[in-house]
Amino acid sequence: MTEQTALYVYALVRHRPGAADGVTGLDDRPLRLVPVPGTDVAALVHDASPKPFEGADDQVRRWVEQQSRAVTTVWERTGGVLPMTFNVLVADEEPAQDPAGGGRRAEQRLTDWLTGRAAEITERLDALTGRCELRVEITVDRTAVTARETRTDPRAAQLAGRSAGMRRLLARQQEQDVRNAAGQLADTLHAEARHRLLSVAEDFRDRGRAHRAPDETDVLSAALLVRKEDIDTVGTVLSELRARHPAVRIRFLGPWPPYSFTEDGLGMRERDGTAEAVGGGTRPHPPGV
Amino acid sequence: MTDGRPPMRPTRDPRVTLDDLVEVLLNKGAVLHLDLIVAVADIPLIGVSIRAAIAGMETMLEYGMMRDWDEATRAWAERSAVRRAIDLRDGEGVVCRMSGGHLLTEGIYTGWRPGTVYLTDQRLVVLRDEPREILWQTELGAVRAVRLEPERTVGGEERLRLRLALTDGREERLSAREPGKLRDLLTDACAGRLDGAFLFAPTPEEETLAEGHLWYHEPRRGGPLWRGGQGRLTADTLTWKSPVDARPALVLSRADITGLRRLDERGPAGTGGVLALETTARGEVRLAADDPEAWAAWLTPGRPVAVTG
Structure with a gap:
């Protein structure tokens, strides 16, 4: 199997086996969970070609609705979710990037990357649960x-x-x-x-x-x-x-x-809104102020 | 707190929420490391969202989304790379140019659109720099009157704006880096054609008695936060607004202020700068000022409304 594959990532969730059963996503593709070994985290994905979803506005609206419905369903089954933005696709590694030949497959790249960040992801999932x-x-x-x-x-x-x-x-x-x-x-x-x-x-x-x-x-x-x-x-x-x-x-x-x-x-996005707020009275003041 | 009224229920009906979902899904949600993400023509896909976030929803709606939007972006880039200067008519000469903007008040949005103001010997033009587009223009012959007018910006500062009255009855407002200079040059360029005075009254605004930087101890579920912003006092009302909020977070009728204490505790403005207002509407409201004596005097209940220097 040498054809290029990719994963379209909907969300990171608490791994609950079966939570994606029967759930479909963009263009009714079946979804599955990719567990991150050694953690309680899984990625909600569909298997895709490494091509972004592009289309006219009405088509994008349909896809957004399908993505939102899928994420909502799995969120209600698992309790905590970090939803992704639209069109987050992880592709196989370019073979050229790996001198040993044949780069990592998309699933391996995704789980490698998530394993390194499991602590912060788990913490955020906890904070958002419920x-x-x-x-x-x-x-x-x-x-x-x-x-x-x-x-x-x-x-x-x-x-x-x-x-x-x-x-x-x-x-x-x-x-x-x-x-x-x-x-x-x-x-x-x-x-x-x-x-x-x-x-x-x-x-x-x-x-x-x-x-x-x-x-x-x-x-x-x-x-x-x-x-x-x-x-x-x-x-x-x-x-x-x-x-x-x-x-x-x-x-x-x-x-x-x-x-x-x-x-x-x-940690990829700027916080907006109340970023200028100063801590609740506990913020240390510069000496002499 | 409740009066037995049933709570409003939020809706998930896609017929109502789809525009909002599109906006939130394209702008928000988590992203993965850029290196992991499939790129289109060397542009990581996340670029679509980030550009959309920067451009804001109006732009997305105005230009359509995704493919349409990207074509528009490309077209802008090409156009703006070719020429940035204004297209002059035969025989037309530029009198001055400075950064500025035009206040759009038609249609679905009202807002300042930034660009460059060009005064020529024939026209007054506000040009958006990128993508290059004439945001607004008028022939000088259609200008009936010009006046400088103070306006409070979102951040609470006061800026001079240029208000124009046109011969067709319309009124326009422009911002400019040097509003006084623009007014003078425009008056010269329209020599002899302008009315001596505006026929219409300025928009009345309640007189500001005191104004300045204030901290507000904003109550929140997780505990209050000191936030910096602008306090403003009129005869009737105290308002406090953060530069990042769309509107004031505090609007207190002065009649609601029943007491004022200076607290000896440490606040964001140092020790002794914290004022506790007793109010009927909000309970205790805490403010901190760099100049607490002045604010305490202004805010003391029962004080005559006219504050004199």
């Missing part, structure tokens, strides 16, 4: 921000005798006033929502929004790492916020495998 990622997106619907909260009289823009240019100017002014009122409401809501969510979440990352609506002002968009038993507590915070402010719109997604909280495991 936790999930929730996505919270809060916005203010500007069409529901009442005229009372804005400064100008909307009728001013309709006044007869105005030139077209002036009418447009006043309409823009009116729109700006609504934006300002929504912005102030958004500041207050953000402070309140962040405060309450931080009391529940174990980790919190500000995230960009994937979903945008033209008449909405962003309040908060975050990925939360939450213990599974605390999902309803987050849900209660959100339902109360929504009940108190009629202009509030909330998207609440999950529970997902902790995609946004894996970077510590393999």
